[in-house]
Amino acid sequence: MSVRRALLVSAVAAGLAGCHLPQPFRGEPGRMGAILSAPPPARLAVTVSPNALLDDHAASVWAHDTTDALLGQSIPAEIGAPHPGDWRLRLDARLAGGSVVPSYVVLTPTGAVKGHRDGAAVPAVAWSAGDAQVLHQVAEAAAPQIVTTLTGLRSAEMRADPNSLINRPARIFFSGVSGAPGDGNRALADELRLLLPDAKDQLVSSAAKADYAVSCTVSVAPATASPQGRVQKTEIVWRVKPASGVEAGAVTQLHDVPAGSLDHAWGDIALAVVTEAAPGIRTVIDNHSGRLLPPPPPDVASAAGPPGAGEPAVLAPDEEAPGVKKLNSDLSEPLAPFAAATRKTHKPADPGS
Structure with missing residues (x-):
């Protein structure tokens, strides 16, 4: 962006309050703000x-206690047999002297072991008696560890993949705007x-080469x-939609404008609208792509190889999970469903601040 253009953006975002142009699209973004709405992610079957x-x-x-604790950590967990495409969390336990050690095994939709804690x-x-308080405490303590495992798997996968959006810019196809007067x-x-x-x-001219597609629709109600x-x-x-076509999120701007003020040239109003919307679009992509994930913990990082490396250990539906201490090195299956499970609401920062 040229210096002149940057100065113009700054001026429009911060200093047009005294101008005769309508001002609904700058600063406070309306009654409901700009909303980033993410569809429900895939399920983790417990x-x-x-x-x-x-x-x-x-x-x-x-x-039930483990599922509730995971839901409290924004992981979309449900009890029951996995459906096609579901990741799985196998709860297990073993005797160690006079104690019982609970364990948690993360499996892919195909049954490959990805992590164990x-x-x-x-x-x-207390364990063999099914003490409800003990089971609840065990579940509450385990949930953050399970989240760390899921996040670490995703982070390690992305860092090992040179084509992931941690290692290169996102390619965005913009299809244009419709509906505006x-x-x-x-x-x-x-x-x-x-x-x-x-x-x-970065914007690209071909939808086939894009990681994300961005489109915009405008609707104006009668006066x-x-x-x-x-x-x-x-x-x-x-x-904002990824290549799968399932919406990653949306930035919505709601405003009341003087009747007829958008019927002709938009001029600096368009600049103010996009100055407000562009950071929200970037936030949707940041959240969905996983490129904001922290580095994986050492145990996850040491187990991560390039995508597709190694042979996954596959468990039959009722087979006892082995007591592995390291994560399986095959990180080829997508882990994105658990990278950003929280539904986020975003209001762009006031450009004038």
């Missing part, structure tokens, strides 16, 4: 090994092509009376 040293009732209590030992008497379709598209690209996100005069409710939605 099951208990028949060798977990618990009766059926206690095993059910442990599974042991919990803190508990008295064998006046010259809004062209004006908004021109501004986005100027303001969105940066060191992490209605308000204390400020006749206004039109305007909604601008920037949708």
Whole structure:
């Protein structure tokens, strides 16, 4: 971006309050702000090994407590047999002297072991009795460890893959704007092509070569009376989709504008709209791509090889998980469902601050 362009962006974002142009798209982004809405991620199916040293009732209590604890950590966990495409968490336990050591095995949808963690030992008497308080404490203590394993797997996979978005910029195909009155379709598209690209996100001309596709729709309602005069409710939605076609998120701008103010040339209004929207689009891509993940813990990093390396250990549905201490080196299956499970709401920072 040229110095002149950068100065213009700054001026429009911060200093047009005294101008005669309508000002709804700068600073505070409206009543609802800009909303990043992410669809529900894939499921983590929680099951208990028949060798977990618990009766059926206690095993059910442990599974429910663990699932609730994972939901509290924003992991989309559910009890029951896995559906096609589900990752799996196998709960197990083993005797160690007068204690029981609970363990947690992460498996891919095809049954490949990806990670294993042991919990803190508990008295064998309390465990075999199915003590509800002990099972609850075990589940609460395990949830953060399981999240660390899932996040570490994803982070290690991405760092080992030279084509991941940790190691290269995202390629974005922008299909344009539709529905805007006046010259809004062209004006908004021109501004986005100027303001969105940066060191992490680059525009490409081919949808087939893109990691993400961005589109924009504008809707303007008929004019209605308000204390400020006749206004039109305007909604601008920037949708972000990965190559899979499942929406990664959307940036929504909602505003009341003076009636007819968008019917002709948008000019600096388009610049203000995109100045507000572009950071939100980048945030959707950051959150979805996993490139903000922290480095994996040492045990995960040491086990990570290049994608596809090694042969996965596959468990039959009722087979007891082996007590492995390291993560399997095959990190080829996607781990993204658990990288950003939290539904996030984002309001762009005030450009004038």
